[in-house]
Amino acid sequence: MGLVRCARCGNEREGAGKVGLPGSLGEDIEARICAECWREWLSTQIRVINHYGLRPAQREDRDKLYELTREFLQLAVPVSEV
Ligand SMILES: [Zn+2]
Numbered sequence: 001m002g003l004v005r006c007a008r009c010g011n012e013r014e015g016a017g018k019v020g021l022p023g024s025l026g027e028d029i030e031a032r033i034c035a036e037c038w039r040e041w042l043s044t045q046i047r048v049i050n051h052y053g054l055r056p057a058q059r060e061d062r063d064k065l066y067e068l069t070r071e072f073l074q075l076a077v078p079v080s081e082v
Pocket residue numbers: 006007008009010011013033034035036037038
């Protein structure tokens with residue numbers, strides 16, 4: 001696990017590593033998010049899921065959650081997903 005220049009906090013820190021998310025989102029997080037910000041999102045995401053009443057088993061809700069993940073981590077939405 002190497003150092004990354006984190007897109008969210010701007011620090012050079014240990015990267016989040018494999019986060020198990022699909023496609024470009026998982027790749028962006030592995031390349032551009034530090035372990036600390038990732039952990040912060042993991043605890044925040046529980047509140048986000050409850051707040052929006054998301055059911056991550058459903059595709060539509062999962063897409064919404066991925067969108068919120070990008071927003072929280074300050075990763076721009078890739079052109080292919082606009
Ligand atoms: Zn960070």
